[in-house]
Amino acid sequence: MRLFVAVRLSAEMQEALISAQNALYDRGVRGNFTAGENLHLTLAFIGEYPEAEPVLDALERVSFSPFELSPEGLGCFGDLWWAGLKGSAPLEALARRVRRALAEAEIPFDRKRFSPHVTLIRRASGKLPGIRIPPASMRVEAFSLMRSDRGKRGMIYTELGLIEARRD
Numbered sequence: 001m002r003l004f005v006a007v008r009l010s011a012e013m014q015e016a017l018i019s020a021q022n023a024l025y026d027r028g029v030r031g032n033f034t035a036g037e038n039l040h041l042t043l044a045f046i047g048e049y050p051e052a053e054p055v056l057d058a059l060e061r062v063s064f065s066p067f068e069l070s071p072e073g074l075g076c077f078g079d080l081w082w083a084g085l086k087g088s089a090p091l092e093a094l095a096r097r098v099r100r101a102l103a104e105a106e107i108p109f110d111r112k113r114f115s116p117h118v119t120l121i122r123r124a125s126g127k128l129p130g131i132r133i134p135p136a137s138m139r140v141e142a143f144s145l146m147r148s149d150r151g152k153r154g155m156i157y158t159e160l161g162l163i164e165a166r167r168d
C-alpha cells in the first residue's frame with residue numbers, strides 16, 4: 001500500500017481552490033489538474049508500507065487542538081503548481097507531531113522538510129500567472145491516514161483512518 005498522512009479539505013476550501021484551477025485554465029494553463037475531491041494537504045508521505053494498523057496506532061498518539069487554515073497565494077515546484085496556506089504555525093506543529101509519532105514507531109517516511117501546500121496542477125504548462133484565490137477558510141479538526149492507488153483516470157485516494165483533535 002502507498003500511504004500518506006493528510007488533512008482533507010472542507011467543501012469551502014475545495015470550492016475556492018477549484019475556482020483558482022478554473023481561473024488558471026481560463027488563462028490557458030494546461031496540465032494534470034487535481035480533482036476537487038482529491039485536493040489535500042500532505043503532512044507526511046510514508047510510501048509503500050504493508051499494513052495500516054501500526055501506522056494508525058502511532059497516529060492515535062498525536063494530540064493537537066483544532067486550528068484555522070486558509071489558502072494564501074500560488075507557488076510552484078517546477079511544473080507542480082500549488083496553493084499555499086495561511087495559519088502555518090499550528091499546521092507546522094501538527095506535521096512535526098505526526099512525523100515524531102511515525103519516527104518513534106519506526107515507520108519510515110519521507111524526511112524532506114515539511115512545505116505546506118495543496119497541489120493544484122501537475123505537469124503544468126507555461127508560466128504561473130498572478131491570480132487571486134477566492135477567500136475561504138476551514139477549521140482543521142482531524143487528519144487522515146490515506147491510501148493512494150493509481151486509477152484509470154488518475155489517482156484514487158481512500159481514507160483508512162481519521163484522527164480527531166482533542167478539545168480540552
Ligand code: 2AM
Nearest residue numbers: 004040041042044045080110118119148
Ligand atoms: P505532492 O502533492 O506535492 O506531489 C500522495 O502522493 C501525496 O503525498 C501527494 O500530496 C504528494 O505531494 C505527497 N508526497 C510527499 N512526498 C512525496 C514523495 N516523496 N513521493 C510521492 N508523493 C509525495
